[in-house]
Amino acid sequence: MNAPRSNALASMWAVMRKELLDISRDRRTLALMLLMTPLLTPLLILGMSTLAEKRIRTQMDQTLEVPVLGAERAPNLVAFLASRGIEVVAPPDDLDAAIARQDVDVALEIAPDFTEAWHAGRAAGIDVVSDSTQRNAEVPAARVRSALEAYGQQVGALRLVARGIDPGVARPLGVGNRDLASEAARQGMALSLFLPYLLILSGFLGGVYLIVDATGGERERQSLEPLLATPAARGAIVSGKMAAGCAIGLVALLLTLLALKGSSHLGDTARMLDLRWLAIGKLLVILLPMVVIGTALFTFLAAAAKSVKEAQTHMSWLMLLPMIPTFVLMVNPIKTELWQFTVPFLSQNQMILKVVRAEPIPADIWGIYLGAALALAGLLWLAAVRRYGQERLAVAG
Numbered sequence: 292m293n294a295p296r297s298n299a300l301a302s303m304w305a306v307m308r309k310e311l312l313d314i315s316r317d318r319r320t321l322a323l324m325l326l327m328t329p330l331l332t333p334l335l336i337l338g339m340s341t342l343a344e345k346r347i348r349t350q351m352d353q354t355l356e357v358p359v360l361g362a363e364r365a366p367n368l369v370a371f372l373a374s375r376g377i378e379v380v381a382p383p384d385d386l387d388a389a390i391a392r393q394d395v396d397v398a399l400e401i402a403p404d405f406t407e408a409w410h411a412g413r414a415a416g417i418d419v420v421s422d423s424t425q426r427n428a429e430v431p432a433a434r435v436r437s438a439l440e441a442y443g444q445q446v447g448a449l450r451l452v453a454r455g456i457d458p459g460v461a462r463p464l465g466v467g468n469r470d471l472a473s474e475a476a477r478q479g480m481a482l483s484l485f486l487p488y489l490l491i492l493s494g495f496l497g498g499v500y501l502i503v504d505a506t507g508g509e510r511e512r513q514s515l516e517p518l519l520a521t522p523a524a525r526g527a528i529v530s531g532k533m534a535a536g537c538a539i540g541l542v543a544l545l546l547t548l549l550a551l552k553g554s555s556h557l558g559d560t561a562r563m564l565d566l567r568w569l570a571i572g573k574l575l576v577i578l579l580p581m582v583v584i585g586t587a588l589f590t591f592l593a594a595a596a597k598s599v600k601e602a603q604t605h606m607s608w609l610m611l612l613p614m615i616p617t618f619v620l621m622v623n624p625i626k627t628e629l630w631q632f633t634v635p636f637l638s639q640n641q642m643i644l645k646v647v648r649a650e651p652i653p654a655d656i657w658g659i660y661l662g663a664a665l666a667l668a669g670l671l672w673l674a675a676v677r678r679y680g681q682e683r684l685a686v687a688g
Contacts (some may be wrong), residue, residue: 306531310505311538317504328493329546330427333554338659355431358382358389361401365409365417368401368442375438386420393523396428397421397435412450464572487643489614490574491636493547494581497540498533499589499609503602505532506593525679533586533672540582548574564647573652580664584635585609587671594678616640632656633663 314568359379362369369379382398389395402408402416409415419431448458548571589609593602616637625631632638638660645652 299524302521302527303531303534306523306528307538308536310532310535312499313508314501314535314539325543325546328489328543332489332550335627347622354378355434356380357431357435358386358395358398360386360399361399361403361405364403364405365415368417371442371445372435372438375434375441377435377438390420390422390425393425393427396425396431397615399435413439469484478651486647487616487640488613490547490643492525492552492610492638493584494540494544494578495613496606496609497543497582498538498586499540499606501536501539502532502586502589502593503599505509505535506590506602508602526676529590529672529676529679533583533590533675536586536590537582540586541579543574544578544582548578566647570646570649573646575645576647577639577660580661580668583640583668584664584671587675589670591671591675591678594675598673612636613639618635628658629659632660635664635667638663 325520353376355377355378357377358381362384379399383389383395386395386398386400389604390398395597398420400418400420402418402552405415405417419432419435419439421428423432451458451460455541529616551574552566552568552571589605592605613636616639619625627641631641642652642656642660644650
């Protein structure tokens with residue numbers, strides 16, 4: 292019993308050393324595998340943080356120029372807007388076209404009967420004109436709406452006082468706002484959309500490049516068939532190749548997490564994320580199964596590839612898989628439920644968000660997540676071993 296097991300283990304280590312030695316000879320490829328994502332991570336975080344902070348700071352603090360149709364009908368409103376840092380300017384000839392061209396973010400259109408309705412004590416009409424699909428118009432439109440609401444409440448209260456009525460009568464509810472979101476969660480929203488995808492992709496594809504060389508590359512060099520002809524068990528060969536891929540993927544993942552840790556001080560938004568060493572350790576545990584899953588899946592898919600080019604055809608759609616949870620959560624936000632931690636990519640997305648937002652993760656969630664992820668990795672390993680055991684693989688080419 293022990294002898295076959297020892298031989299299989301020795302074969303696995305021999306294959307692993309061989310694959311690592313082969314990839315180490317191509318230093319340029321090895322450097323790209325290990326350093327590309329770690330180098331891009333701080334640049335992406337710094338760029339995202341800087342752009343988000345600059346956008347909010349600029350659009351909230353600077354004087355906002357707003358074209359107003361019919362400004363002469365509401366001079367008091369114009370003066371109030373000016374006190375809120377909103378300067379009324381003349382509208383362009385074609386306001387709708389200017390907004391479509393993004394020359395104007397937001398505008399106001401005062402109804403022709405505004406003055407008459409105002410003096411009669413009725414609701415005076417005013418439209419906020421914007422394009423809700425333009426992301427750059429969100430903050431200016433929100434500023435204008437907030438100013439209009441404040442002006443309406445102020446004038447309404449003065450009208451009630453003039454009639455001897457307590458303004459509180461018109462406000463039967465005193466609605467406050469108690470936000471339970473942590474500071475890290477609020478400030479980290481700008482990074483929470485792309486950070487899980489970046490980390491999942493780093494773990495998922497970390498060992499894939501070695502597998503490309505260990506499958507299609509060996510077919511091109513005609514070295515795979517002699518390897519399969521050795522007395523080594525197919526399971527040991529597959530395990531050796533996967534172990535080499537996982538080793539490279541683990542090193543790349545560690546470098547990415549270290550780069551993430553180092554870049555946590557580059558921007559105000561990034562500093563709000565929980566990137567302490569304990570959080571980095573949790574992220575490593577979360578992403579380790581992803582390294583094995585990605586390596587095993589690509590080993591299975593690329594086993595029959597006859598060239599590096601053919602093996603690389605799988606890369607395009609594999610890179611899309613980690614994006615699915617991000618798209619789903621953007622168009623259809625869902626509450627966190629236990630079953631989500633069994634779904635590949637969605638579970639990693641949810642776990643990463645919990646860690647960077649400094650949210651506690653109960654032991655049962657850890658157990659379900661790790662159990663489901665390791666089970667999937669085991670199934671993919673068995674599928675890869677089974678494909679390597681097919682006779683047509685040995686003679687293909």
